[in-house]
Amino acid sequence: MSGTIRLISPARAGPIGSSPAAPERPAFDPGQRRQILVSGPGGEAVHKLPGRLKLSELLDRYGVQPDRIRAVYLGWPAGQFFPCEPDRELELDCETVCLAGREACMVDLLARLALDMRTAACGRCVFGREGAYQLHLILSDIAAKKGRSADLDRLTELGGAMRTQCACTLGQAAGGSLLSALALFRPEIEAHITKKICPALVCRPFISYYIDPALCTGCQACADSCGEEAIAGRKGFIHVLDRTLCEACGQCRAACPQGAIKAVSEGLPRLPAKPVACGAWR
Template sequence: MSMLDKINNLKDTQCIVDTICKLVSENECAGCGKCVFGYEGVTQLQLMLGDIAEKKGKSTDLAQMQELCQMMKSQSLCETGEEIGAAVLAAIDSYREDFEDHIGRRGCRAGVCRKFMTYHILAEKCIGCGECIDACEEDAVLGKAKFVHVIDQKECIQCGACMEACEEDAVVRAGTIKPKCPKRPIPCKRK
């Protein structure tokens, strides 16, 4: 299946930024070095797409990628470099809003890019056991025994240790739609 076919057959559970980043990284141009626009083009695309997936994208990234890909399409010495340029251009054209959401730090619609995910503790399920507090190495979980715990999003590194530690399924991972949770620890209703 060609890169364009993979982009055109993207499922709702797949993120275009993550998918195109993997397709570019897995390509033979990354290790070739025979032409500047193939090797350097892929290297630059990897850096920009990686930054976008890690919440470090800049507003100028899309224009730079489009310019680079146009050059790759016309200046690469092999069909692979040309295909990569065409595929990234097609991805930007078809999924511009998703790229802009990533760059504007609004989120990853598919919930794939880890940096865009947040963890939350549901008040109706939390029993105040403290397992999530013990599991968090960043001290991002606030609370005490018999109180609904709260995750400080500024301290959380999205490792998921709190979710793994919770036997009550009170910790959930959320993308663009966040659950309603208390802003500070409150007494547990559930025993």
């Protein structure tokens, strides 16, 4: 399940139809406590936070254990990703914070951040507007298994240009966000493009579901839940999933009382070709 990630607070982006102008960068006073929208595995909530605090304190206030978080993102104007180091002192020069959970895929997260950048852009400058548009298109493509080998270079080039050439701090922060993400998560992004795998098993086109023949009890719950009729089986038979029909929606996984539905991004085990009686598969 993916949480929200935002460059700026949704209040600033304004409703559809308004004429947004680039926001003024607010003066940062570390001594002043401010309202910050924190999102993470447990949902989204506004916290009143001091300008500086340890990451561990932030996690504490949000109510999540450090081992459940892989990275922290500070939104505009800071626009930066950090690895989850509990002792790190954070300067909260931002209006939004995103705590990326252990299970998060950074490509998926960045694609959603890029969509937010695209909708938040005031539209006045080419790098802010078209840059965010390209970021979103490229990252969405990578998440859709349509990444191209040159994409990492394009992203790096674009992030650098946006950081220096955007007319306002919003676009500059978007560029900076991307550069810091690339520095931290490059191998994970690259895996999507070159190895065609999503290590976090989040991006659907990369995921193959299968039914573990050792765990399946033939209860038929998975087959009932499948909207694509991709699962075959009878009561008491080990069910079989047809990956040519599977949309990787994950409904069956949620439905299975045995935890027999498993996902992989590469390397499927040996599986029965058609349903066989439970216990008959070796």
